[in-house]
Amino acid sequence: MPEQTDPRDRLIVALDLAEVAQAEALVARIGDAATFYKIGYRLGYNGGLAFAARLARRGLKTFLDLKLHDIGNTVEEGVRALGGLGATFLTVHAYPQTMRAAVRGAAGSGLKILAVTVLTSYDEADAREAGYALPVADLVALRARQAADAGIDGIVCSAVEAASVRSVIGPDRLIVTPGIRPAGADLGDQKRVMTPGQARAAGIDHVVVGRPITAADDPRAVAKAIVAEMA
Numbered sequence: 501m502p503e504q505t506d507p508r509d510r511l512i513v514a515l516d517l518a519e520v521a522q523a524e525a526l527v528a529r530i531g532d533a534a535t536f537y538k539i540g541y542r543l544g545y546n547g548g549l550a551f552a553a554r555l556a557r558r559g560l561k562t563f564l565d566l567k568l569h570d571i572g573n574t575v576e577e578g579v580r581a582l583g584g585l586g587a588t589f590l591t592v593h594a595y596p597q598t599m600r601a602a603v604r605g606a607a608g609s610g611l612k613i614l615a616v617t618v619l620t621s622y623d624e625a626d627a628r629e630a631g632y633a634l635p636v637a638d639l640v641a642l643r644a645r646q647a648a649d650a651g652i653d654g655i656v657c658s659a660v661e662a663a664s665v666r667s668v669i670g671p672d673r674l675i676v677t678p679g680i681r682p683a684g685a686d687l688g689d690q691k692r693v694m695t696p697g698q699a700r701a702a703g704i705d706h707v708v709v710g711r712p713i714t715a716a717d718d719p720r721a722v723a724k725a726i727v728a729e730m731a
């Protein structure tokens with residue numbers, strides 16, 4: 501896997517909050533315990549993209565989790581429009597047409613495209629309900645292979661699949677895993693879950709953690725503990 505120089509970069513904190521002011525306050529509370537923040541729909545649709553650009557100007561790494569999926573032209577131009585925000589990562593769903601369009605849209609911008617394979621809130625029954633006949637692990641592996649073929653920079657999957665995804669995509673592409681819970685933490689709606697330490701041992705590059713940090717009494721302490729568990 502591509503090695504990082506700062507171990508804090510392994511943790512991406514999901515800023516799933518309603519208001520930019522709350523996100524600003526949380527980033528200030530966490531301070532130097534985290535270096536990488538994810539902005540998803542909730543904040544993104546409410547001023548979060550400009551906020552992400554401000555974080556990037558302050559030297560923090562940002563991840564735009566917009567999970568794009570549309571006809572190729574719309575994805576390509578949408579990705580191109582996001583290329584100037586200074587973000588590190590952007591997500592699209594792992595459909596071949598969508599991934600190829602996103603790679604074209606990101607060309608020359610420095611924005612890395614991550615392909616979301618099968619959401620970590622899905623188990624086998626959820627995938628069947630959505631019309632997929634393949635077992636989740638096989639669907640993740642198929643999409644990882646297609647992502648690599650499309651020239652995608654990294655894969656979003658659960659840490660449960662990290663080792664098999666690594667064997668499919670090779671050492672240079674990134675593996676980013678949500679569905680991460682410190683031992684004993686509430687799972688919420690996550691179904692394919694590992695601890696930070698298990699995920700690191702499975703060969704991930706970055707974990708994404710939201711509620712265990714955002715809902716904690718001491719978010720800075722939880723962020724520090726997660727980084728330490730992956731050291």
Ligand SMILES: O=C(O)c1cc(=O)[nH]c(=O)n1[C@@H]1O[C@H](COP(=O)(O)O)[C@@H](O)[C@H]1O
Nearest residue numbers: 514540565618619620678679708709710711
């Ligand atoms: O793309 C993602 O970041 C993502 C993919 C996935 O399969 N599962 C998943 O939980 N996520 C995101 O990762 C974060 C996980 O948040 P928590 O469950 O609160 O730790 C949320 O912001 C999700 O939108």
